[in-house]
Amino acid sequence: MHTILYPTKDKWEGITGRPHIDASQLCENVSAILSEIRKRGDEAVKEYEEMFDGIRPEQLAVTEKEMAEAERLVSPELAEAIATAHHNIRKFHESQRFTGNKVETMPGVECWQKSVPIEKVGLYVPGGTAPLFSTVLMLATPAKIAGCRDIIMCTPPARDGKINPAILVAARIAGVSRIYKAGGVQAIGAMAYGTETVPKVYKIFGPGNQYVMAAKQQVGIADVAIDMPAGPSEVCVVADASATPEFIAADLLSQAEHGTDSQVLLITTDRHLISNVEKEIKQQLENLPRKEFAEKALDNSKAVLVETLDEAMELVNAYAPEHLIIQTENYNETAEKVINAGSVFLGKYACESAGDYASGTNHTLPTHGYATAYSGVNLDSYCRKITFQHLSEQGVRSIGRAVEIMAAAEQLDGHKNAMTVRIEHINR
Amino acid sequence: MHTILYPTKDKWEGITGRPHIDASQLCENVSAILSEIRKRGDEAVKEYEEMFDGIRPEQLAVTEKEMAEAERLVSPELAEAIATAHHNIRKFHESQRFTGNKVETMPGVECWQKSVPIEKVGLYVPGGTAPLFSTVLMLATPAKIAGCRDIIMCTPPARDGKINPAILVAARIAGVSRIYKAGGVQAIGAMAYGTETVPKVYKIFGPGNQYVMAAKQQVGIADVAIDMPAGPSEVCVVADASATPEFIAADLLSQAEHGTDSQVLLITTDRHLISNVEKEIKQQLENLPRKEFAEKALDNSKAVLVETLDEAMELVNAYAPEHLIIQTENYNETAEKVINAGSVFLGKYACESAGDYASGTNHTLPTHGYATAYSGVNLDSYCRKITFQHLSEQGVRSIGRAVEIMAAAEQLDGHKNAMTVRIEHINR
Numbered sequence: 001m002h003t004i005l006y007p008t009k010d011k012w013e014g015i016t017g018r019p020h021i022d023a024s025q026l027c028e029n030v031s032a033i034l035s036e037i038r039k040r041g042d043e044a045v046k047e048y049e050e051m052f053d054g055i056r057p058e059q060l061a062v063t064e065k066e067m068a069e070a071e072r073l074v075s076p077e078l079a080e081a082i083a084t085a086h087h088n089i090r091k092f093h094e095s096q097r098f099t100g101n102k103v104e105t106m107p108g109v110e111c112w113q114k115s116v117p118i119e120k121v122g123l124y125v126p127g128g129t130a131p132l133f134s135t136v137l138m139l140a141t142p143a144k145i146a147g148c149r150d151i152i153m154c155t156p157p158a159r160d161g162k163i164n165p166a167i168l169v170a171a172r173i174a175g176v177s178r179i180y181k182a183g184g185v186q187a188i189g190a191m192a193y194g195t196e197t198v199p200k201v202y203k204i205f206g207p208g209n210q211y212v213m214a215a216k217q218q219v220g221i222a223d224v225a226i227d228m229p230a231g232p233s234e235v236c237v238v239a240d241a242s243a244t245p246e247f248i249a250a251d252l253l254s255q256a257e258h259g260t261d262s263q264v265l266l267i268t269t270d271r272h273l274i275s276n277v278e279k280e281i282k283q284q285l286e287n288l289p290r291k292e293f294a295e296k297a298l299d300n301s302k303a304v305l306v307e308t309l310d311e312a313m314e315l316v317n318a319y320a321p322e323h324l325i326i327q328t329e330n331y332n333e334t335a336e337k338v339i340n341a342g343s344v345f346l347g348k349y350a351c352e353s354a355g356d357y358a359s360g361t362n363h364t365l366p367t368h369g370y371a372t373a374y375s376g377v378n379l380d381s382y383c384r385k386i387t388f389q390h391l392s393e394q395g396v397r398s399i400g401r402a403v404e405i406m407a408a409a410e411q412l413d414g415h416k417n418a419m420t421v422r423i424e425h426i427n428r
Numbered sequence: 429m430h431t432i433l434y435p436t437k438d439k440w441e442g443i444t445g446r447p448h449i450d451a452s453q454l455c456e457n458v459s460a461i462l463s464e465i466r467k468r469g470d471e472a473v474k475e476y477e478e479m480f481d482g483i484r485p486e487q488l489a490v491t492e493k494e495m496a497e498a499e500r501l502v503s504p505e506l507a508e509a510i511a512t513a514h515h516n517i518r519k520f521h522e523s524q525r526f527t528g529n530k531v532e533t534m535p536g537v538e539c540w541q542k543s544v545p546i547e548k549v550g551l552y553v554p555g556g557t558a559p560l561f562s563t564v565l566m567l568a569t570p571a572k573i574a575g576c577r578d579i580i581m582c583t584p585p586a587r588d589g590k591i592n593p594a595i596l597v598a599a600r601i602a603g604v605s606r607i608y609k610a611g612g613v614q615a616i617g618a619m620a621y622g623t624e625t626v627p628k629v630y631k632i633f634g635p636g637n638q639y640v641m642a643a644k645q646q647v648g649i650a651d652v653a654i655d656m657p658a659g660p661s662e663v664c665v666v667a668d669a670s671a672t673p674e675f676i677a678a679d680l681l682s683q684a685e686h687g688t689d690s691q692v693l694l695i696t697t698d699r700h701l702i703s704n705v706e707k708e709i710k711q712q713l714e715n716l717p718r719k720e721f722a723e724k725a726l727d728n729s730k731a732v733l734v735e736t737l738d739e740a741m742e743l744v745n746a747y748a749p750e751h752l753i754i755q756t757e758n759y760n761e762t763a764e765k766v767i768n769a770g771s772v773f774l775g776k777y778a779c780e781s782a783g784d785y786a787s788g789t790n791h792t793l794p795t796h797g798y799a800t801a802y803s804g805v806n807l808d809s810y811c812r813k814i815t816f817q818h819l820s821e822q823g824v825r826s827i828g829r830a831v832e833i834m835a836a837a838e839q840l841d842g843h844k845n846a847m848t849v850r851i852e853h854i855n856r
Contacts, residue, residue: 111520284849338814345816356835359819360533387804389788390759391782403782407785415685
C-alpha cells in the first residue's frame with residue numbers, strides 16, 4: 001500500500017482518480033457480435049458460445065431435468081446458507097415497497113404515483129471459475145418481489161455444457177422464470193433483441209467483464225434499459241484509533257482478492273493504525289488462495305492519513321466509493337456525513353462480505369465514482385412510477401386559466417384550446 | 429387519421445410501431461463537438477454558439493442584472509400562472525419524499541436506505557421560437573425539493589444574445605442556482621465535462637432536438653448520468669361511447685401541433701366516436717396557428733376500433749404511450765389495467781395540457797416505448813438511495829456461518845476470512 005500523509009487538497013484528485021476504462025477499442029467487435037445476434041438469433045448465440053465458451057449448447061434453455069439434478073448436487077449446508085441469504089434479501093427488499101398518496105394540489109386536482117413492475121427483465125450472471133450464485137439472489141429476489149412477469153436469466157455453461165448447480169438452485173429459490181445457457185456479448189444481445197428461444201426484455205441487470213459491459217452500454221443507448229454502468233469493484237475504509245487492525249486488513253484483502261484492478265482505500269486519523277493494518281495484511285495474505293491477485297491489487301491501493309474525521313468524510317465523498325466501511329467510535333455520527341457511496345457498513349462487525357452475501361442489502365452497486373449519480377440495485381430498479389391525475393369541474397376552475405396563459409405564452413395554442421373547450425363546457 | 433377497424437393481433441405491431449430513429453449518422457459530428465468542448469472549454473462553447481445560435485456570448489453566465497430585467501419584462505398575469513404551476517408541481521413532488529425504515533433482517537442485523545440528493549445536476553432547456561419555461565419548472569422544482577446543492581441550467585440565447593425572460597423568471601422561482609447561455613451539443617458537453625465557467629455535473633436532465641439527444645446518449649455512456657432516452661412526443665386516447673368528441677379532438681390536436689413527427693393514437697370501442705372526432709378535428713384545426721404541423725402529424729396518426737376496453741388496454745400496454753388519456757365511463761376501473769405508460773389522465777376534464785403545465789405532475793416523460801422500463805422525471809430522479817447496515821455481535825452469530833459457507837463456495841476466501849476473524853473475535 002502507498003501511504004500518503006496529510007495530503008493537501010490539490011493532491012486529492014490523484015487519490016480519488018480511477019484507472020481510465022476505454023471500452024472504445026472493444027466497440028467494433030462487440031457491435032459485430034450484437035449485429036449477428038440481431039440478425040440470426042439462436043444460431044448466432046450457439047456459434048459464439050462454441051467460439052468463446054468452448055461448447056455449443058444443443059439447446060439454450062435449461063431443462064427441468066437439469067434443475068432437478070442441480071438440487072441433488074448442492075450440499076444441504078450450502079442450500080441452507082442460500083436460503084438464509086434469500087430470506088434476508090427478501091425481507092429487506094420487501095420493506096422497500098412503495099405506497100403512494102393521492103395529493104390534491106389544488107381543489108379538484110388530484111395527482112398520484114403508482115409503482116408498476118417492469119414486465120420483462122433479463123439478468124446476466126457471469127461464468128468463470130467461481131459460480132456467482134450470490135449475484136443470482138441479488139438480482140432475482142427484488143425482481144420477484146416487484147412482480148416482474150418474466151424474469152429471465154442468461155449465464156454461460158462450463159465446458160461440459162452444464163451450469164453450476166448452486167446457480168440453478170439460487171435461481172429457483174429467488175424466482176427466476178427461465179434460464180438460458182448463454183454468456184458474454186451474445187447473452188446481452190439475445191436479451192436486448194430477443195431470439196427464437198430467448199425473449200426480448202425491457203431491462204438488463206448484472207455484472208460482467210469488459211465485453212459484457214461494452215455490450216450493455218451499446219444496447220443501453222436506445223434498445224433496452226440497463227441497471228447502471230460498471231467498473232472494477234472498490235472498498236474504502238474510514239477508521240479512527242478505535243478500529244481493529246485485524247478486521248480492516250481482512251476487509252481490504254476481501255476487496256483486493258477480486259482482481260488486480262480492484263480499488264482499495266484506507267482513510268484514517270490514526271498514524272499507528274496504518275502500520276498495524278499493514279502488518280496484519282502481510283500475515284493474513286499468507287493464507288489466501290487468491291494471494292497473487294490480492295498482492296497486485298494492494299500495490300495500487302492507498303492508505304491516507306488525515307487530520308480529522310470531517311476531512312476523511314470529505315475525501316470519501318470526493319471518491320464516491322462503491323463500498324464504504326466506517327469503523328470509528330461514533331460511526332453513526334460519521335455516517336451522517338456520507339453523501340456519495342453505494343453501500344455503507346457501520347461499526348466493527350459489519351464487514352463488506354456481510355452485505356455481499358447475506359445481511360439483506362444488495363451487492364449490485366455503483367463503482368467508478370458513479371455513486372455520485374446512481375443508486376445500487378433496489379426494488380425501484382424493477383419498477384416504474386407511473387403518474388395519474390384526475391380533474392373535476394372544480395379542478396378545471398382551479399388551474400384552467402393558468403394552463404391557458406402558459407400554453408399561449410409558449411405559443412402552443414392547441415394545448416391552450418384543449419383546456420379552453422373544457423372551461424367553455426362547464427360554463428355553458 | 430387512418431381508421432383501423434377491429435385489427436387482429438398480427439396487425440398490432442404496425443399500429444404500435446414508432447418511426448426508427450437513427451442517431452448514428454449524427455454521431456461523428458456530435459463526437460467532434462463534444463471533444464472540442466472537452467479540450468477547449470469556454471472558448472469552444474462560445475465558438476459553437478456563434479456557429480449554431482448566431483451569437484457569440486460575451487460571457488456565458490447570466491448576470492444578476494439580466495435576471496432583474498427579466499422580472500420586469502414578464503407580465504403579472506404570466507408570472508402568476510407560473511407561480512400557480514410551481515405551487516402545484518412543488519406540492520406533488522414534495523409528497524414524493526422518501527421515508528425509509530430500519531429493518532432487522534435477522535437478530536442483530538439492521539439494514540436501511542437513506543435518500544441522498546445528487547449534489548450537482550444540470551438542466552437543459554431548448555431554445556427555438558417558443559420559450560419552454562414550463563420545462564424549467566418541471567426540471568428545477570424537484571431538484572430544489574430533493575436538496576441538490578448545485579442546480580445549473582443551460583439554454584441557448586436568442587440572436588440578440590438574451591434569454592427569454594419567462595425562462596429566467598421560472599428558473600428563479602424554481603430555484604436554479606446558475607444559468608448559462610449555451611445550447612445544443614456544446615451545452616451538454618459543457619455540463620458533462622465542465623469548463624472554466626460551467627461546472628461539471630453528475631446528471632443531466634432535459635429535452636432537445638436530435639443533436640442534443642445524441643450528445644446526451646454519448647456522454648451518458650460513461651461520463652455522466654442522464655434522465656432518460658428520448659423520442660418524439662406521443663399521446664394515446666382510450667375512449668368509449670361516453671366520451672366527448674370535442675375534448676378528444678382538442679387533445680389529439682394539442683399533441684399533433686408539437687411537430688410533424690408527433691404520435692397520435694385513438695383507441696375506442698365506439699365506431700361513431702371516430703367519425704365525430706374527425707368532424708371536430710376539421711373544425712378546430714381551422715383556428716390553430718400551428719395548423720400545418722398538426723395536419724402533417726395527423727396524416728400519420730391512427731384511430732383504432734376494438735371490441736372491448738380490455739382489448740383497448742392490451743393495445744395501450746403494447747404501445748406504452750408517453751401520455752395516456754382515458755375518457756371512459758368507468759375510468760378508474762380502466763386505469764387499473766395500465767401497465768405501460770408515462771403519465772395517465774383520467775376522465776373528461778384531465779386534458780394532457782393540464783399535466784403539461786400546472787396540475788403538479790411532471791411532463792418529462794418516457795417516449796418511444798421507453799415507458800416499458802423508465803419512469804418519468806420525479807423526485808427520485810434527483811436522489812440516490814444509499815444502503816446502510818449495522819451488525820452487532822448477535823448479528824455476526826445470525827449470518828456469520830452463512831457468509832462463510834457462501835464465500836467459500838464462490839472461492840472467495842478473503843471474503844470468508846473477513847467474517848471468520850470477527851466470529852473468532854467474539855468467541856474469544
